[in-house]
Amino acid sequence: MPTNVSPEYKKAEAAFRQTRDPAERLDLLREMLKTIPKHKGTEHLQADIKTRIKELTAELSGPQKGAVRTEPTHVIRAEGAAQISLIGPPNSGKSLLHSRLTGSQAETAPYPHTTQAPLPGMFMHNDVQFQLVDLPAVSADVMAPWLPNAMQPAHAALLVVDLHEAGCMEEVIIIRERLAEKRIVLTDDWSGRLPGGLIEGLPEPESPESDSDTGPGPDDEADETLFHTLLPTLLVVSKSDLGFDPDEVDVMLELIEMRYPTVGISAETGEGLESLGALLRRGLDVIRIYTKVPGKPPEMKRPFTVFRGDTVADVASMIHRGRAQDLRFAKVWGSGKFDGQQVGVDFMIDDGDILELHM
Ligand SMILES: Nc1nc2c(ncn2[C@@H]2O[C@H](COP(=O)(O)OP(=O)(O)OP(=O)(O)O)[C@@H](O)[C@H]2O)c(=O)[nH]1
Ligand SMILES: [Mg+2]
Incomplete structure (x- = not known):
């Protein structure tokens, strides 16, 4: 309207x-x-x-004064390139995956609902850091009331399923429904950056200047989606060491009527884990930016990470929290017309650019 x-x-x-x-x-x-x-x-x-x-x-505001049960706040501030929610039915292998990727020692056990609180951890893919948040399972009768809020800061989700479990598909349908009721949408829309269905090995990169204008922009969306958190989702088929049938993945995707990009992994043997970081990086279009101060060589060890489409102003607000409005201009090495070109705050940076911010 x-x-x-x-x-x-x-x-x-x-x-x-x-x-x-x-x-x-x-x-x-x-x-x-x-x-x-x-x-x-x-x-x-x-x-x-x-x-x-x-x-x-x-x-x-965290626990309420005088509340019968005091609970910690469950929202974890996003760090690194992006925050990724681990979501799925009970016992599907979320915590062991978290532990293997981040070294968290998250508690794992062969019975359902082991995880009761969110647990953040960081994992590296090349020089890009992702924050992975382990979460309690969702099932037909159990969903932590705070879970939808805890997923708000996330940029994407890993939906971890164990196809060896009878009822796995029904569980996924229920999880999608329960979250959607709370306006968390596990979408298969990765803006064309990842193919749908089972991915074996990394897909060829798209054309380098993958236009960032795919998918509906903010202005095209109807009001109803304003408070929906749309989380592009990878389907992670766990426990591949116990056997893995690609046909079952097809059946599952058809039944749930989603074309999630899907990978088979084993947290036990490590199989497939390498591809997760690469897919997230490609799917979210994370780019790396290096910074330098005038007259000094750039700091090439630890890049800042932003999303394609972000500008010089976005980098400035990340580095100088609260002082971004003091940015006058920047010099850019890489995607500028020439090295050291002076650019304005709205200049769109590219992967590997080196920036010198002048405040
Ligand atoms: N063989 C095999 N077993 C696994 C794998 N990943 C997890 N498991 C086992 O599956 C059981 C459940 O693992 P968890 O990581 O606790 O599962 P979860 O999804 O975190 O479970 P909840 O927190 O209860 O929702 C444990 O006994 C794990 O050892 C895997 O890749 N291969
Ligand atoms: Mg767990």
């Missing part, structure tokens, strides 16, 4: 769609509520914004 919203509202909404940080999102929601035109056409949206403000405030 056209609601004739103000430019201020549009700006806050666009920023809201961009950020995954819960505290920033809360500020932006308040700004949206302040700037939304108050008339009949926006009543629904106003109510939705208020609900999200309440939910986020409760989640961010």
Whole structure:
């Protein structure tokens, strides 16, 4: 429905769609509520914004005073290139995978619902760091009430399934439904960057200038998707050491009517683990940026990571939190017309660029 919203509202909404940080999102929601035109056409949206403000405030304020049970806050601030949620039915191998990839020593056990709290850990793919968050299982009768909120900061999900378990497909359908009710959508849309179905070996990279304009942009989306968290999802078929039948993957994808990019892995033997980082990096279009100070060589060991489409201003706000508006210009080596070219804050950086920020 056209609601004739103000430019201020549009700006806050666009920023809201961009950020995954819960505290920033809360500020932006308040700004949206302040700037939304108050008339009949926006009543629904106003109510939705208020609900999200309440939910986020409760989640961010942690345990309530005088509450019977004190629970820690379950939202984990995203670190590294991207936050990835580990989700799936009980006992499917999420925690052993977490442990193998991040060295977390996450508790694993041969019975369901071992994991009860979110556990973050970092894993490296080449020089790109991903944050992997182990989460409790979802089943028909159990889903931690805080789980949907804990998935808000994520950029993608690994849906871990054990095809040796009877009822695996039904479980996946239930998980998708239960999360969708809470507006967490496990989508198979990776903006064309990953093929659907079983992936054996890494797919050939797309044309290098993979246009970042695939998929619906913020302006094309209807209001209803505003508070949906769309998580591009990889289907991870676990325990491949116990046998692995590619045909079963096809049957599963057909039954759940999704074309998730799918990999078979074994956390026990390590088979297939290498491909996860590579697929996430390609799927999320993570690019690396190096920085330098004037007159000094660049720091080439630890890149900053951003997403393709990000600008010089985005890098500045990551490095100089709260001081990004002080950025005057940057010099870029790599994707500029010539090395050391002076560029503005809106310049779109590319993988491997070296930046010199002038504040
Ligand atoms: N053979 C084999 N067993 C595995 C593999 N991954 C996990 N397991 C076993 O499967 C059982 C469950 O593993 P967990 O990692 O605890 O599973 P989970 O999905 O975290 O379970 P919940 O936290 O209860 O949801 C344990 O006995 C693991 O040793 C694997 O790759 N191969
Ligand atoms: Mg677990």
